[in-house]
Amino acid sequence: MLDPRLFRGELDNTAAQLARRGFELDVEAIARLETERKAVQVRTQELQSERNQRSKAIGQAKAKGEDVQPLLDAVADLGDKLKQAEEQLSALQDELGAILMGVPNIPDESVPDGKSEEDNVEVRRWGEPAVFDFEPLDHVDIGQRLGGLDFDAASKLTGSRFAVMSGPLARLHRALIQFMLDLHTTEHGYRETYVPYIVNSDSLRGTGQLPKFEEDLFALQGEHDYYLIPTAEVPVTNLVREEIVEAAQLPLRFAAHTPCFRSEAGSYGRDTRGMIRQHQFEKVELVQIVHPEHSFEALEALTGHAEVVLQRLGLPYRLMNLCAGDIGFSACKTYDLEVWLPGQGKYREISSCSNFRDFQARRMQARWRSPEMKKPELVHTVNGSGLAVGRTLVAILENYQQADGSVIIPDALHPYMAGIRVLRPGEV
């Protein structure tokens, strides 16, 4: 959520900055509602003030044993007027609030102009895509030859966009999770965190998935308004919702492995093959709760932590600075890490690292106590995938494939693979 004060003092400027990301702010409607709100609020508060004074006078008169009937008569019609004003005010505030909750974050200055992913700017590359002396397969075909990757079984169990893994391949998948968590907790200073995979709507509002993106979520049936998490960002970031963190505790750094559940509504026909886009996938998420002045440094650092995973696994990638039209609703700046996939002959997103500034913090009322300031201030939140596990598995299969259909396990995963160094067809 943006600072509501931007809707008052800097409406046009705010609209201009939002236009950069293709969001059209209804300046006229907001200005009109604001003017009305102001008038109604002042009037409501005047009436409340009058009621308070008169009620106090009645109490004092009663204490002295005076006759209060004349005073009671004098306030007879105040109640109705006040009630009417209060209802009008709350309707206006609801309307403004609904608009405000649907407004995305303002892109940072360092975010390039642009409409779509075509306009994203490459920041750097790491690693050289391997040159194969045979036609590299994609992970579906590799999995087919190896065995242990079964989409048909998953579609029988559930439906499309799920996968069943088994044997050494399933172990490799698990090894990736352990490797990533170990790396971030022992070398990058994150605290391992286990969280619920089901959250309530307040949490989803806090990080920005609700109210606007309900269709992307799996909602649970039943008496509670519960949802499956689309990312660990939701439960982990909401740890500080309605909390005041002491200055000395900042920054907070959390690393969590969770499954993620996404309805993928609106992505019909895209990435239907393989496990690039699934309804259920594992991810190791990095979340930082930071001092407002340090969020951009934190974004750089966190992105670097995600990059280390790719480097240790020897997977070539590039870092993209997303353009204003391509960054997510809550983010003010986002870096995507794109891993090289020989089977597709393209770089594909494997991590997305964003700075949200105070956008999520304001929705969550997540604050910190500054020694200099009397009042608690909003923290900044930063997060990123470190990494998406399923896509990392895909990248390993495709980058480490051999002509005979086997796949070499990168050294960094050896401690987790119980002696398996190579996945071979028939042995998997």
Next chain:
RNA sequence: GGAGGGUUGGCUGAGCGGUUGAAAGCACCGGUCUUGAAAACCGGCAUGGGUUAAUAGCCCAUCCAGGGUUCGAAUCCCUGACCCUCCGCCA
């Protein structure tokens, strides 16, 4: 699933329907004292919003949430959420 108890400021914890936005303690901030620190003493210290040049005043709201009763609600009534205890069930 059954039966009880609870939810008050950063924390602990008082609060008769009427100057209670809220006692007290802790924590924190400032000061006195001290070579310095501690202790002691003095003072300050909730959050959100409106108005405003103002982080000054003034005003409004907020004691889990939402309704209700009342001139007036932290206090009374209803509904819900969450927490705790006991019983039952259960990995």
